[in-house]
């Protein structure tokens with residue numbers, strides 16, 4: 452019998468669209484996964500009743516969450532209560548609630564490491580508010596790495612592209628990043644032969660074990676315009692990226708490049724690749740989001756657990772206007788991708 456995956460969903464910044472899309476996503480996916488929301492029960496219950504009174508939420512405590520049986524049938528959504536400090540006003544950020552957002556992540560991480568949860572799906576957080584609460588925070592990606600004591604992780608976003616006529620059918624686009632939330636002035640210094648080699652190896656390993664791709668093909672961008680123009684527009688391609696690719700190929704990783712980023716993102720190259728490795732956040736993500744926004748999924752590779760997220764932020768501007776404006780398509784994709792990855796991982800790693 453196929454096991455129903457238990458998916459923890461952290462509901463994110465309470466003043467944003469996270470709670471709404473988490474409820475809608477969990478409710479829609481409840482026949483194929485066992486969703487467990489982690490957030491403020493009273494607030495989620497209030498929202499659920501406004502979204503649709505047929506939605507059933509059931510409060511459970513952390514200990515109960517540890518004993519959830521995936522075969523147990525419950526036609527609703529479990530919630531691990533993680534009470535907020537102060538009342539929520541949609542669209543209005545309140546640093547007093549920042550610590551609760553991190554508490555919900557800690558519950559999810561602990562549960563996933565104990566294998567009580569098969570995967571974690573995170574709704575968006577407002578990074579600035581957590582910092583305003585006095586806690587340095589650059590993103591889930593870095594937080595998860597720190598909390599799981601993982602030295603190197605890789606941010607990858609993935610989504611389906613639309614068909615472009617008969618010649619080019621839709622295909623899965625995956626874009627991974629060599630650096631994550633880093634000021635642009637620090638990017639070059641952060642890219643080394645060692646870090647690139649490690650990143651390529653994580654991508655290769657996770658595409659095999661968590662996506663079931665037998666022999667992943669990775670295309671790598673340059674850092675500079677025109678991939679450095681033979682050294683006339685920068686030396687990182689010659690000094691760092693090419694030697695790293697050489698090493699990776701010797702280790703059996705199917706990686707090619709460095710390619711000029713401006714011309715690599717064409718369907719005829721992308722449709723035959725399993726992943727593009729871009730050098731920094733705004734080199735790769737605008738292309739991915741342009742092609743797949745609303746259906747994209749953010750995935751953290753290299754962790755000792757499965758974590759996916761949506762492809763968008765807190766959307767305070769629409770949260771403020773009321774329920775029913777947020778698109779929860781990316782949340783659905785994030786939940787389904789997490790379930791699929793958990794299944795591949797279980798089969799390949801044999802827990």
Ligand SMILES: NC(=O)c1ccc[n+]([C@@H]2O[C@H](COP(=O)([O-])OP(=O)(O)OC[C@H]3O[C@@H](n4cnc5c(N)ncnc54)[C@H](O)[C@@H]3O)[C@@H](O)[C@H]2O)c1
Pocket residue numbers: 468573574575576577578579591749760761762763764765766767768769776777778779
């Ligand atoms: N996974 C995450 O936690 C995550 C991801 C991206 C951004 N963020 C954070 O979110 C905050 C706001 O970021 P931003 O303003 O750059 O991006 P944003 O995605 O929140 O908003 C950009 C625009 O897209 C719209 N939008 C976003 N998601 C939508 C949805 N599901 N349905 C309909 N419209 C939607 C918004 O209304 C807004 O006009 C920042 O603090 C950022 O760091 C978090």
Ligand SMILES: N[C@H](C(=O)O)[C@H](O)COP(=O)(O)O
Pocket residue numbers: 589590591592593732736749760761762763
């Ligand atoms: N870089 C992500 C994006 O643009 O969608 C986003 O900021 C989320 O990052 P974390 O998953 O690290 O929070």
